[in-house]
Amino acid sequence: GIQVEQSPPDLILQEGANSTLRCNFSDSVNNLQWFHQNPWGQLINLFYIPSGTKQNGRLSATTVATERYSLLYISSSQTTDSGVYFCAVARTNAGKSTFGDGTTLTVKP
Amino acid sequence: ETGVTQSPTHLIKTRGQQVTLRCSSQSGHNTVSWYQQALGQGPQFIFQYYREEENGRGNFPPRFSGLQFPNYSSELNVNALELDDSALYLCASSLDGELFFGEGSRLTVL
Numbered sequence: 001g002i003q004v005e006q007s008p009p010d011l012i013l014q015e016g017a018n019s020t021l022r023c024n025f026s027d028s029v030n031n032l033q034w035f036h037q038n039p040w041g042q043l044i045n046l047f048y049i050p051s052g053t054k055q056n057g058r059l060s061a062t063t064v065a066t067e068r069y070s071l072l073y074i075s076s077s078q079t080t081d082s083g084v085y086f087c088a089v090a091r092t093n094a095g096k097s098t099f100g101d102g103t104t105l106t107v108k109p
Numbered sequence: 110e111t112g113v114t115q116s117p118t119h120l121i122k123t124r125g126q127q128v129t130l131r132c133s134s135q136s137g138h139n140t141v142s143w144y145q146q147a148l149g150q151g152p153q154f155i156f157q158y159y160r161e162e163e164n165g166r167g168n169f170p171p172r173f174s175g176l177q178f179p180n181y182s183s184e185l186n187v188n189a190l191e192l193d194d195s196a197l198y199l200c201a202s203s204l205d206g207e208l209f210f211g212e213g214s215r216l217t218v219l
Contacts (some may be wrong), residue, residue: 004151012130014207030206031206032137032208033207033208035210040212041146041197041199041212041213041215042210042212042213043210045154045207045208045209048206048207048211051208056202068186086151086152088151088152093157093164093165093203094162094203094207094208095140095141095142095157095165095201095203095208096142096154096157096165096167096205097142098154099144099151099153100151100154101149101150101151102150
C-alpha cells in the first residue's frame with residue numbers, strides 16, 4: 001500500500017511565527033486531504049488538495065503530485081492552531097485513505 | 110459540523126466482551142468508512158461500506174465486522190475485545206473524493 005510520511009513529527013512555535021508541514025507519499029494519488037485534529041479527537045477538514053495550491057485565511061497548501069509531496073503553510077500562528085495535523089491520501093477511493101502519523105504543533109503564547 | 114454523528118462518544122468494556130458503535134453519515138453520502146486511531150498514531154482504515162455491501166477492508170481481523178443500513182447509517186461491531194482494541198474509532202462519509210469525519214467513539218478495554 002501507499003506509504004505516507006509527515007515531517008516534522010513535532011513542532012514548537014511562538015505565537016506569530018510561520019511554519020511549514022510536509023507530507024510525502026510513495027505512489028500517485030487522486031485524493032489528498034489535510035486535517036487538524038482538535039483535543040477532543042475531531043478531525044477538522046482543512047484542505048482537499050490532490051494537486052495545485054489553495055488558501056484559506058492564514059492557512060495555505062500546495063500539492064506537487066508529480067513529485068509526491070504536499071506542504072501545509074501556517075502563517076502568524078495562534079495558540080488555537082495547536083494540535084495534530086494529518087495528511088491523508090488515496091489512489092482512487094477517498095474512503096480508503098492512508099494517513100501519516102501526523103505533526104504535533106504546539107504554539108506558545 | 111460535518112453532519113456525521115457517532116455514538117456513543119465514550120465507553121468502557123472488558124476483555125472478551127463485544128461492542129457496537131454507530132454512525133449516521135452526512136445526508137446524501139452513500140459511502141461510509143471506519144477507521145481506528147490508536148494513541149499517538151494516525152487513523153487506520155478498517156473497512157468501507159457502499160450501498161449496504163462491504164467495499165474494501167484494511168488489515169483487521171474478522172472479529173471486526175460492520176453493517177450499513179438502507180438510510181446509509183452504519184455500525185461497527187468488534188467481538189472478543191482485546192486490550193489493544195482500545196482506541197478512538199472514527200466514522201467518515203465521502204463525497205467527490207473528500208472525507209468528512211464524525212467526532213469519534215473512544216473505546217477503553219480493561
